[in-house]
Amino acid sequence: MKKGTADIGNTFGSIGRRSVLKGMGGLGLAAVAGNFLASRDARAAESLNYMCWEGYNAPSILEPFQKQKDASISIDLITDSAGGFAKLAAGASRDFDLVSSDSPWIQRMGPAGFCRFIDEADFAGQFAEFYPQFRAPFAPLAFEGKATGLPTRWGWVGPTVNTKFDKLETWSSYAPVFDSAYKDKICLLDWGDWPIMPLALYAGINPYEELDEAALEEVRKVLRAAFKNTRAIVADLAVAQKGLIDGSFRALIGGGTYATSALRMKGHDYIQSIVPEPKNGLKQGIIWMEATGLIDNGKNSQIAADFLKYIVSPEVAKQLAITEATCNLVPNSKAEALFSEEEKKALQMDYMWTAWDNSQFHTVAPNIDDMLAIWQEELAAR
Amino acid sequence: MQIEQKSWKDPVLIAMVAPLAIVMVVFFLIPLLMTAVLTFQTTQYYRLSWTWNLKIWTEVFSKPHYWTIMLRTVGMAVVCVLLCVLIAYPAAYAMATRLKSYKTQIQILIIFAFLTDAVLKTFGWILILDKNGVANWLLMHIGFPPEMLNLLFSPAGTMIGMVYNLVTYPMFTIYLSLVRIDRDLVLAAYDAGASRLRTFFEVTLPLSRPGLYSGAVLVFVLSLGAFLEPRVLGGGTSPLASELIRQSFETRVNWPLGAALTLVLIAIGALTLAVSAALTLRRRPNQRSAA
Numbered sequence: 022m023k024k025g026t027a028d029i030g031n032t033f034g035s036i037g038r039r040s041v042l043k044g045m046g047g048l049g050l051a052a053v054a055g056n057f058l059a060s061r062d063a064r065a066a067e068s069l070n071y072m073c074w075e076g077y078n079a080p081s082i083l084e085p086f087q088k089q090k091d092a093s094i095s096i097d098l099i100t101d102s103a104g105g106f107a108k109l110a111a112g113a114s115r116d117f118d119l120v121s122s123d124s125p126w127i128q129r130m131g132p133a134g135f136c137r138f139i140d141e142a143d144f145a146g147q148f149a150e151f152y153p154q155f156r157a158p159f160a161p162l163a164f165e166g167k168a169t170g171l172p173t174r175w176g177w178v179g180p181t182v183n184t185k186f187d188k189l190e191t192w193s194s195y196a197p198v199f200d201s202a203y204k205d206k207i208c209l210l211d212w213g214d215w216p217i218m219p220l221a222l223y224a225g226i227n228p229y230e231e232l233d234e235a236a237l238e239e240v241r242k243v244l245r246a247a248f249k250n251t252r253a254i255v256a257d258l259a260v261a262q263k264g265l266i267d268g269s270f271r272a273l274i275g276g277g278t279y280a281t282s283a284l285r286m287k288g289h290d291y292i293q294s295i296v297p298e299p300k301n302g303l304k305q306g307i308i309w310m311e312a313t314g315l316i317d318n319g320k321n322s323q324i325a326a327d328f329l330k331y332i333v334s335p336e337v338a339k340q341l342a343i344t345e346a347t348c349n350l351v352p353n354s355k356a357e358a359l360f361s362e363e364e365k366k367a368l369q370m371d372y373m374w375t376a377w378d379n380s381q382f383h384t385v386a387p388n389i390d391d392m393l394a395i396w397q398e399e400l401a402a403r
Numbered sequence: 404m405q406i407e408q409k410s411w412k413d414p415v416l417i418a419m420v421a422p423l424a425i426v427m428v429v430f431f432l433i434p435l436l437m438t439a440v441l442t443f444q445t446t447q448y449y450r451l452s453w454t455w456n457l458k459i460w461t462e463v464f465s466k467p468h469y470w471t472i473m474l475r476t477v478g479m480a481v482v483c484v485l486l487c488v489l490i491a492y493p494a495a496y497a498m499a500t501r502l503k504s505y506k507t508q509i510q511i512l513i514i515f516a517f518l519t520d521a522v523l524k525t526f527g528w529i530l531i532l533d534k535n536g537v538a539n540w541l542l543m544h545i546g547f548p549p550e551m552l553n554l555l556f557s558p559a560g561t562m563i564g565m566v567y568n569l570v571t572y573p574m575f576t577i578y579l580s581l582v583r584i585d586r587d588l589v590l591a592a593y594d595a596g597a598s599r600l601r602t603f604f605e606v607t608l609p610l611s612r613p614g615l616y617s618g619a620v621l622v623f624v625l626s627l628g629a630f631l632e633p634r635v636l637g638g639g640t641s642p643l644a645s646e647l648i649r650q651s652f653e654t655r656v657n658w659p660l661g662a663a664l665t666l667v668l669i670a671i672g673a674l675t676l677a678v679s680a681a682l683t684l685r686r687r688p689n690q691r692s693a694a
């Protein structure tokens with residue numbers, strides 16, 4: 022740490038030396054472990070560089086593939102889809118074979134010029150296993166008629182509610198976010214554009230269309246009004262979930278099933294994410310989707326394509342759906358048979374097509390930077 | 404003068420300085436220069452576009468909310484410095500003078516505080532500061548109304564986290580200054596008839612000033628970059644500069660803007676330190692002449 026001065030070193034000499042020795046020991050162990058891993062990598066016949074969200078890197082998912090294909094997989098975890106894309110666009114695309122991220126960013130690999138497009142004939146078997154809504158040609162992942170990737174996980178964004186405190190019907194609209202009766206009881210999730218989009222929809226603005234100054238002003242007004250009533254803007258899912266369970270937050274805005282299912286899986290089945298009713302002709306729900314795409318890195322190995330087929334297979338899809346941190350739906354219809362009744366209930370599978378029908382599909386909004394700038398400005402003035 | 408000129412040409416001295424100089428140039432000056440270069444570019448469709456212009460700097464200087472956050476950051480850092488020093492000085496003084504027999508145990512505790520992960524410590528405060536947390540539970544049990552404190556997700560919560568995570572730095576530096584004070588000087592003051600309070604203000608405090616300043620500088624610099632505390636304990640009520648920079652780099656993928664805001668923060672920090680150093684140096688001759 023940043024305490025290394027000679028004085029301090031002298032004063033706490035013995036402890037300092039022990040710490041140094043322990044540190045050296047740790048470094049030695051790390052070096053040995055590094056050598057071991059390196060030699061293991063060197064032994065593997067093939068290697069894959071994989072950029073993904075947490076959950077895709079579970080050993081139970083990666084290890085069977087590595088054994089089966091005699092391959093080693095190097096993981097680079099992303100914490101932000103836009104940041105991951107920017108890294109690839111800045112030149113890292115040459116180093117990676119495939120990427121799992123939010124679907125708009127997989128689609129954007131097409132125009133960005135580093136997408137290895139999916140041969141739909143080669144992946145016909147995988148598309149056939151998907152629910153009809155996700156089968157080829159699948160517009161949200163298409164660029165110039167070619168598929169940029171395959172969908173891997175999905176869910177919907179709507180208010181996440183603790184039904185011990187509120188009836189679900191109360192949240193058939195986002196109105197309580199602005200209701201003084203809910204002052205200091207609302208939590209906005211600080212997840213980039215996610216909390217902005219539903220609030221814009223509530224204001225009657227479709228954020229997925231090109232917006233003029235007047236529309237952006239409406240977005241500003243709705244964010245300002247929401248901030249007035251909001252108790253906290255929270256980035257950490259566990260903190261938000263804790264508040265929701267103990268009732269200090271009556272609803273989470275901007276999360277939806279991503280913030281819900283893991284709690285329901287742990288027995289908190291009174292927590293639910295719903296999609297509000299359409300308002301002024303605008304669907305108020307948002308469908309989010311993660312996808313996995315191949316990267317044109319000059320090598321374009323077969324093993325990367327094999328891994329893509331592997332990760333959307335029913336058994337792996339089921340594992341991908343139920344992870345420790347979050348639980349999400351998967352597009353593979355055959356995986357549905359592998360879920361237990363409790364798992365289906367936790368994933369709100371009985372509600373999924375209702376949510377789908379009442380939602381917009383999340384894409385990169387044309388004015389997203391303007392809206393994020395407005396978010397920053399209103400947050401600073403809070 | 405000649406000796407100094409010769410010393411710079413001394414190959415042994417150059418060889419000794421070279422490794423550090425190379426490290427500083429490669430890992431500090433060049434990245435800083437690259438950051439500065441980045442501010443004159445733009446991003447288009449989440450990709451960096453090498454078009455030299457002043458667009459980002461125009462934005463930085465024309466949008467008041469950036470400066471609101473920068474000023475709030477400096478304000479929070481100054482308050483944090485004051486609180487840390489006020490808490491750390493008596494503790495360090497007690498360690499150096501009154502609690503000598505427990506010195507080792509206290510040092511071990513402080514080292515533990517250093518070694519404990521800041522993330523863990525910060526998240527731990529949620530359990531204490533929450534409406535239904537430990538603090539309110541204790542207050543309720545001694546007769547105060549329920550949920551009296553509402554510190555979580557407030558600027559006060561952010562400040563508590565910052566002070567808690569940083570207070571050990573001045574505690575160390577002040578303690579090291581205090582133990583190096585020649586005890587005979589204090590005894591001489593007593594012999595000359597000075598009270599304990601006067602001895603403290605005229606002997607102990609001035610002699611411990613280096614530790615006080617270095618601790619304050621450490622806390623100030625680290626406070627300017629505080630990220631975890633406003634994010635976890637502030638709940639969006641006190642966004643500071645580091646969060647603004649993160650949002651610009653990560654969420655908006657606007658690297659030139661993030662780079663410009665980083666430079667602004669560095670400049671504000673350096674300027675504040677330069678002003679405080681100048682004020683400190685200016686006071687010293689006066690004190691000497693007064694003495």
